[in-house]
Amino acid sequence: xxxxxxxxxxxxxxxxxxxxxxxxxxxxxxxxxxxxxxxxxxxxxxxxxxxxxxxxxxxxxxxxxxxxxxxxxxxxxxxxxxxxxxxxxxxxxxxxxxxxxxxxxxxxxxxxxxxxxxxxxxxxxxxxxxxxxxxxxxxxxxxxxxxxxxxxxxxxxxxxxxxxxxxxxxxxxxxx
Amino acid sequence: xxxxxxxxxxxxxxxxxxxxxxxxxxxxxxxxxxxxxxxxxxxxxxxxxxxxxxxxxxxxxxxxxxxxxxxxxxxxxxxxxxxxxxxxxxxxxxxxxxxxxxxxxxxxxxxxxxxxxxxxxxxxxxxxxxxxxxxxxxxxxxxxxxxxxxxxxxxxxxxxxxxxxxxxxxxxxxxxxxxxxxxxxxxxxxxxxxxxxxxxxxxxxxxxxxxxxxxxxxxxxxxxxxxxxxxxxxxxxxxxxxxxxxxxxx
Numbered sequence: 001x002x003x004x005x006x007x008x009x010x011x012x013x014x015x016x017x018x019x020x021x022x023x024x025x026x027x028x029x030x031x032x033x034x035x036x037x038x039x040x041x042x043x044x045x046x047x048x049x050x051x052x053x054x055x056x057x058x059x060x061x062x063x064x065x066x067x068x069x070x071x072x073x074x075x076x077x078x079x080x081x082x083x084x085x086x087x088x089x090x091x092x093x094x095x096x097x098x099x100x101x102x103x104x105x106x107x108x109x110x111x112x113x114x115x116x117x118x119x120x121x122x123x124x125x126x127x128x129x130x131x132x133x134x135x136x137x138x139x140x141x142x143x144x145x146x147x148x149x150x151x152x153x154x155x156x157x158x159x160x161x162x163x164x165x166x167x168x169x170x171x172x173x174x175x176x
Numbered sequence: 177x178x179x180x181x182x183x184x185x186x187x188x189x190x191x192x193x194x195x196x197x198x199x200x201x202x203x204x205x206x207x208x209x210x211x212x213x214x215x216x217x218x219x220x221x222x223x224x225x226x227x228x229x230x231x232x233x234x235x236x237x238x239x240x241x242x243x244x245x246x247x248x249x250x251x252x253x254x255x256x257x258x259x260x261x262x263x264x265x266x267x268x269x270x271x272x273x274x275x276x277x278x279x280x281x282x283x284x285x286x287x288x289x290x291x292x293x294x295x296x297x298x299x300x301x302x303x304x305x306x307x308x309x310x311x312x313x314x315x316x317x318x319x320x321x322x323x324x325x326x327x328x329x330x331x332x333x334x335x336x337x338x339x340x341x342x343x344x345x346x347x348x349x350x351x352x353x354x355x356x357x358x359x360x361x362x363x364x365x366x367x368x369x370x371x372x373x374x375x376x377x378x379x380x381x382x383x384x385x386x387x388x389x390x391x392x393x394x395x396x397x398x399x400x401x402x403x404x405x406x407x408x409x410x411x412x413x414x415x416x417x418x419x420x421x422x423x424x425x426x
Contacts, residue, residue, distance in 0.1 A: 078387040079366060085390030093415045113373055113382025114364070121404050122390045124411045 016156045024068075024094075025150040026056040028143070031067030031091065033084060036074025038101040038133040050136040055143055064090040069146065071139070072123065075103035076116045085122050094155070098142050099125045102132045234260040236314045239281050246276055260317065262304075267320040267329055274305065274318070274335040283307040283316065286332075289342035291350045295376040300324045301352055305332065305339075322352055331357040349374035 030052075032042055046052050046060055061067040064087045076084060088097070099119050102108035105128045107117035119125065126149060127142040235256075240263060244251050250269040255262050265273050277283040285308040292302045299321035307316050322329055331354040332339045343354045344363040351372035354360060362369065371378055371386060381402075388398035392411045401407055 078389065079364075082390045089394045089414070112380055113378070113387070116389065117403065118405060120411060121402075122392055122399070122411060124413045 017154055020155050021151045021153060024155065025147040028055075028057045028069045028096070028146065028150075029059050029061045029067045030057055030069045030071050031064055031087065032060050032062070033070055033072045033087070034074060035072070035076060035080065036103065038073035038104070041133045041136050042071055042073045042100065042139060045136040045139045050140060052140065052143065055140070055147065057143055064088075065092065067091055068095045069098065069143075070095065070123070071098045071100055072104040072119045072125075073100040073133075075108065075110045076119045077114050078116055079114075081116050081119070081122055084119070088123055096126045096146050096149070097123050098139070098146065099123075099128045100139060100142070101129060101134055105130070108132060232259060233313055233315050236261065236312075236316055239277075239312075239314065239316060242281065243273065243276070247273060260315075262317045262319055264319050264321070267322060270305070270318065270320050271330045271332050271335055274307070274332045277307055277316065278335055281309065282311045283309045283314075285310065286336035286338045287315070289332075289339050289346065291346040291352055291374070293350060293374060293376045298323065301327070301350055303329055303346060303352065327351055328353045328355050330355050333357055348372070351375070 030046075032039065032046075034042055044050055046058060052058050057069070068091065070084075070088055070091065072084065088095075099105045103110055103115070104119050105125075107115050109132070111117070116122070120128075127145045129138050129142045131138055240254055240261065243263060247265075247269060250266040250273070252264040252266055255264065263273075274286075287306040287308050289303065289305050292304070294300055294302055301322040301324070303320050303322065305318040307318065308314075309316075320329060329352055331343060333343065333354075334356065340357070340359065341363060343357055344359070344361060346352050347354060347357075347360060348363040348365055349372060361367065365373065366387070369386065371383060373382070384402050385400040387402075388400055389402070389404065390399070391397055392399065392404065392408075394414060405411065
């Protein structure tokens with residue numbers, strides 16, 4: 001994107017989306033929805049040994065207004081599901097969701113009346129992590145998958161869909 | 177400072193002498209043998225040899241005799257399984273029995289209260305009380321039976337306040353009401369839940385539609401289908417997500 005001539009001139013040309021996605025993907029602020037033992041692995045993920053700060057995600061935000069990545073770590077009971085959905089609705093768009101571990105993804109070993117059989121029944125999950133519990137590396141990998149997803153999105157240039165200009169009066173993806 | 181030092185010296189003088197050091201057992205009989213864990217329940221306490229630390233805490237014949245002397249016919253029976261003695265008490269007298277054990281037999285600690293569904297015609301439910309006496313180093317288990325027709329047991333919160341939440345749990349799971357309980361609400365399940373999940377006839381996966389899931393969109397309705405992701409497709413995002421190159425590759 002940066003030509004040799006432009007570098008000497010002191011400017012570069014790029015797309016707004018590329019810059020914005022680069023910024024977004026490297027400053028994800030996770031909302032730690034720690035519900036069970038997966039939360040212990042999530043703490044290791046944030047701590048100095050596995051160091052989520054390398055990916056710009058060390059700032060765990062316990063306030064949904066400041067977070068844009070929800071990590072559902074642990075089994076979700078029917079009672080807790082309503083609180084989780086409420087927190088998710090309070091998070092500002094755009095936002096992403098990781099279902100961490102077997103329990104959050106499918107209910108796992110908790111095949112019983114009180115546990116929701118997978119938090120994707122009420123949350124739009126972007127990445128599922130297998131494992132019981134998954135290792136912190138797996139969570140880092142899920143974070144990198146989310147980053148990959150963000151970098152490939154059209155975030156600002158909504159009038160363009162897959163690089164084509166839409167006809168007059170029509171807005172991309174129906175949100176304008 | 178001086179006075180404090182003097183007090184320390186007297187305190188040291190009052191202390192008992194150190195216990196004489198006992199050398200470990202010979203190699204032929206390793207000392208860790210006595211700590212073997214037995215997977216099958218035993219009828220008698222594990223043979224401890226001369227180890228003073230091994231003694232039965234779950235057998236208390238003297239206390240049970242005192243209970244029988246005091247309450248007579250209210251003690252319906254004593255059963256023993258796996259070296260543990262259980263006293264079956266008449267349901268209406270449970271609070272009196274607990275008070276007697278607490279005040280006169282020094283059972284200060286109520287370790288657990290729980291219930292079970294025996295799934296029989298008569299006296300279907302059972303509530304147990306595990307009591308511990310720290311002074312005597314003894315444990316005792318009391319049981320009362322409850323018939324399906326009259327699902328009430330007198331509360332023991334007047335004797336042991338710790339039983340408050342445990343009795344609520346029994347009510348939540350089995351539907352047994354505790355007479356005189358200060359706060360007889362459900363413990364775990366939602367207030368408007370209509371079933372008692374630990375009864376044997378309750379299906380393990382629950383009754384569909386009895387527990388609503390949260391809405392899938394911010395303004396949407398509650399969901400009464402337990403598996404909406406399987407029936408209605410994935411949960412939509414609150415904003416429409418642009419197509420990504422990853423999705424195209426797949």
